[in-house]
Amino acid sequence: xxxxxxxxxxxxxxxxxxxxxxxxxxxVGQAGDADALLAAVRxxxxxxxxxxxxxxxxxxxxxxxxxxxxxxxxxxxxVLVLSQHLEPKFAFRLFEExxxxxxxxxxxxxxxxxxxxxxxxxxxxxxxxxxRAVVDELLARRRxxxxxxxxxxREREILALIAEGRSNQGICQALWLSxxxxxxxxxxxxxxxxxxxxxxxxxxxxxxxxxLSG
Amino acid sequence: xxAPAPHxxxxxxxxxxxxxxxxxxxxxxxxxxxxxxxxxxxDLALVWTLTAxxxxxxxxxxxxxxxxxxxxxxxxxLGADLVWATSSTLWTTGFxxxxxxxxxxxxxxLTFPGRRAWSRLAQLAVAAAFVVALGGQALGALFDxxxxxVLSVSPDAGVAHAIDRGQELAGGAIALLxxxxxxxxxxxxGGAGLRSQGPFFVATASTIVVGLVWLGAVIASDSSRPTLxxxxxxxxxxxxIALVGGVLWSRLRRADASDLVVExxxxxxxxxxxxxxxALDDPTLxxxxxxxxxxxxxxxxxxxxxPRTGDRALTPVKxxxxxxxxxxxxxxxxxxxxxxxxxxxxxxxxxxxxxxAAEVRSQLAEVRASRGRIVAxxxxxxxxxERDLHDGAQQxxxxxxxxxxxEGARNPAATSTxxxxxxxxxxxxxxxxxxxxxxxxxLLRDEGLQAAVEALARRAPFPVALxxxxxxxxxxxxxxxxxxxxxxxxxxxxKHAGATEATVVLAQSRDALRLTVSDDGVGGAxxxxxxxxxxxxxxxxxxxxxxxxESAAGHGTTVHAEFPCxx
Numbered sequence: 001x002x003x004x005x006x007x008x009x010x011x012x013x014x015x016x017x018x019x020x021x022x023x024x025x026x027x028v029g030q031a032g033d034a035d036a037l038l039a040a041v042r043x044x045x046x047x048x049x050x051x052x053x054x055x056x057x058x059x060x061x062x063x064x065x066x067x068x069x070x071x072x073x074x075x076x077x078x079v080l081v082l083s084q085h086l087e088p089k090f091a092f093r094l095f096e097e098x099x100x101x102x103x104x105x106x107x108x109x110x111x112x113x114x115x116x117x118x119x120x121x122x123x124x125x126x127x128x129x130x131x132r133a134v135v136d137e138l139l140a141r142r143r144x145x146x147x148x149x150x151x152x153x154r155e156r157e158i159l160a161l162i163a164e165g166r167s168n169q170g171i172c173q174a175l176w177l178s179x180x181x182x183x184x185x186x187x188x189x190x191x192x193x194x195x196x197x198x199x200x201x202x203x204x205x206x207x208x209x210x211x212l213s214g
Numbered sequence: 215x216x217a218p219a220p221h222x223x224x225x226x227x228x229x230x231x232x233x234x235x236x237x238x239x240x241x242x243x244x245x246x247x248x249x250x251x252x253x254x255x256x257d258l259a260l261v262w263t264l265t266a267x268x269x270x271x272x273x274x275x276x277x278x279x280x281x282x283x284x285x286x287x288x289x290x291x292l293g294a295d296l297v298w299a300t301s302s303t304l305w306t307t308g309f310x311x312x313x314x315x316x317x318x319x320x321x322x323x324l325t326f327p328g329r330r331a332w333s334r335l336a337q338l339a340v341a342a343a344f345v346v347a348l349g350g351q352a353l354g355a356l357f358d359x360x361x362x363x364v365l366s367v368s369p370d371a372g373v374a375h376a377i378d379r380g381q382e383l384a385g386g387a388i389a390l391l392x393x394x395x396x397x398x399x400x401x402x403x404g405g406a407g408l409r410s411q412g413p414f415f416v417a418t419a420s421t422i423v424v425g426l427v428w429l430g431a432v433i434a435s436d437s438s439r440p441t442l443x444x445x446x447x448x449x450x451x452x453x454x455i456a457l458v459g460g461v462l463w464s465r466l467r468r469a470d471a472s473d474l475v476v477e478x479x480x481x482x483x484x485x486x487x488x489x490x491x492x493a494l495d496d497p498t499l500x501x502x503x504x505x506x507x508x509x510x511x512x513x514x515x516x517x518x519x520x521p522r523t524g525d526r527a528l529t530p531v532k533x534x535x536x537x538x539x540x541x542x543x544x545x546x547x548x549x550x551x552x553x554x555x556x557x558x559x560x561x562x563x564x565x566x567x568x569x570x571a572a573e574v575r576s577q578l579a580e581v582r583a584s585r586g587r588i589v590a591x592x593x594x595x596x597x598x599x600e601r602d603l604h605d606g607a608q609q610x611x612x613x614x615x616x617x618x619x620x621e622g623a624r625n626p627a628a629t630s631t632x633x634x635x636x637x638x639x640x641x642x643x644x645x646x647x648x649x650x651x652x653x654x655x656x657l658l659r660d661e662g663l664q665a666a667v668e669a670l671a672r673r674a675p676f677p678v679a680l681x682x683x684x685x686x687x688x689x690x691x692x693x694x695x696x697x698x699x700x701x702x703x704x705x706x707x708x709k710h711a712g713a714t715e716a717t718v719v720l721a722q723s724r725d726a727l728r729l730t731v732s733d734d735g736v737g738g739a740x741x742x743x744x745x746x747x748x749x750x751x752x753x754x755x756x757x758x759x760x761x762x763x764e765s766a767a768g769h770g771t772t773v774h775a776e777f778p779c780x781x
Binding site (some may be wrong): 009011012015016018019022023054059060061084085086087088089090093107108110111112113137138141142143144213 | 672
């Protein structure tokens with residue numbers, strides 16, 4: 001696994017690089033801004049680019065723009081955006097063009113090495129990764145008529161995992177359930193909510209996120 | 215009342231007996247020469263009406279040159295009639311002058327009422343009129359067969375006739391051009407200008423039309439048609455009559471105007487400017503007020519560039535020696551100084567009041583602008599703090615989190631302690647994020663009001679329906695203010711309303727953003743008014759926005775806000 005890290009804070013950049021190196025992830029480049037990041041991706045063609053949202057010069061959403069550019073120019077490089085903002089809208093912006101090989105993770109997850117590695121591996125494998133806190137925020141919304149209340153706790157749990165971008169296999173592993181059981185739960189939950197089954201996992205993530213934020 | 219014209223040495227009334235005497239002398243020549251009586255009478259009538267009209271129009275300071283052109287035309291008519299004389303010298307002089315009065319009238323028309331021709335084209339027409347009038351006659355004199363012609367070098371009836379025709383054709387072309395220019399001028403006139411100059415231009419246009427018919431008849435029948443020529447001169451008498459008519463019409467209007475001025479305070483529904491414009495009959499009239507700092511503002515207190523250049527006339531209005539206002543008007547009003555003076559005198563005090571009001575409005579605008587600057591400065595500061603939180607404290611905490619992660623990998627013995635520390639750090643980061651979002655919403659800046667309000671609705675601890683979509687981004691200050699209104703209104707619902715649900719409506723029209731936040735709670739306006747909404751007062755005032763709260767007990771609370779915005 002080859003990774004490029006972009007963050008304007010050298011301390012965080014170095015720390016994450018060491019953390020990843022200790023877990024057999026090869027850090028092939030570090031960048032302090034979007035231009036350096038794009039250059040590193042062009043030269044190294046890493047499997048994954050870890051991108052901070054706020055970078056010079058404006059410290060607003062440079063990272064999101066750089067992520068979109070990387071996904072458009074280098075389809076083989078996955079992008080995991082690390083964001084200070086718990087705003088589902090920013091995640092949608094990131095996924096709307098190409099949900100595959102893309103992830104939106106809260107910045108503080110970098111200290112949880114197992115969560116960071118999991119996300120890196122999943123985006124590298126082609127999945128779409130959504131931070132659990134973003135999904136929780138969408139699930140927590142109060143509705144006047146809430147179809148989510150018709151879900152069983154198990155179905156609700158599975159729906160959240162789908163929204164996080166998990167594949168059926170990933171859900172099986174997370175919940176210790178058989179593929180058949182998981183498929184049944186998904187079918188039932190989608191039928192209750194009126195969500196159409198998407199032909200492909202990453203489209204399914206978008207459909208569920210759109211449902212939850214609608 | 216009127217300034218004496220600088221070049222009138224004696225009383226111009228003396229012109230009248232001179233004109234009468236000269237007319238009678240020339241008339242005697244005509245009788246001697248057996249000219250038709252009608253022709254003699256018409257010519258004398260033309261000369262005397264021209265002279266009389268000049269005496270009336272001389273009262274107007276700007277009409278001096280025009281008046282003297284009228285006198286000159288009268289003299290030229292008499293000069294042309296010298297062809298009735300038996301003396302060769304007089305006849306030849308008369309022959310040469312035959313058309314000059316027409317050229318002088320053309321000059322009068324195309325410079326009227328000022329001193330210079332209206333345009334290059336008008337200048338050209340005047341020059342052509344004189345060339346055709348004088349040159350044509352001089353050329354004709356070389357070939358004329360009359361025995362009294364002292365200039366004749368080779369009398370030839372055919373050549374003389376051809377020169378006549380050429381002169382008539384050229385004259386016709388010039389007349390058409392003048393007609394065109396006059397009609398265009400007439401179209402552009404309005405108010406006072408139309409009143410004083412309109413009659414003369416109408417008379418000119420009809421005279422030219424009659425003249426063209428006469429020319430057509432002459433050319434078609436190939437004869438001189440003396441009866442028609444006499445008729446044409448009779449029509450020319452309408453010109454001096456119309457000149458005087460314009461002056462009289464304006465005077466009549468002056469009586470009306472003083473009535474209007476007397477009524478000034480009575481009609482409150484229309485603005486002072488409109489009333490003055492009506493009194494002076496100048497729809498283009500503007501009033502600017504001089505305020506304390508020596509600058510000028512309009513009635514709404516907006517600063518205006520002043521003094522203006524261009525073809526506007528300025529009349530200052532003073533109260534107790536201090537200029538309070540300036541009337542910016544059609545220069546045609548300068549022809550009626552008495553009218554302007556009476557209006558100015560009557561309106562001075564009202565203008566002074568209006569000036570004070572305009573000054574207050576100007577100061578209000580100043581205060582509002584300054585409030586806007588203060589709010590904007592505060593917003594900048596909040597943005598800076600938000601940025602510092604993210605890029606300072608939050609980054610350090612993330613850094614700490616990474617360090618804890620590294621330590622955990624190396625020191626399995628301390629795992630549980632480190633995990634607790636990690637939890638604390640994450641909690642701190644989350645709290646910091648909430649704090650930063652409250653100080654300045656990044657989502658609003660990046661994604662706009664719609665997305666930010668959606669997020670507010672989503673985070674509310676009860677269902678919030680959001681209706682309406684915004685098609686475009688609005689100015690930053692409006693987006694922020696609208697966001698804070700929704701945020702504060704929802705916070706109030708949480709705190710006081712005891713509501714189970716709320717609705718937010720966003721409606722964007724061409725000129726305003728309207729938003730409504732309503733709940734199904736207990737109502738009670740004072741509760742809401744005490745809330746954070748009151749703190750938004752300055753922000754809303756700076757934008758000229760309005761906030762209304764409806765909160766009858768038992769009927770829930772509705773907050774309406776409206777932000778004017780030109781898009």
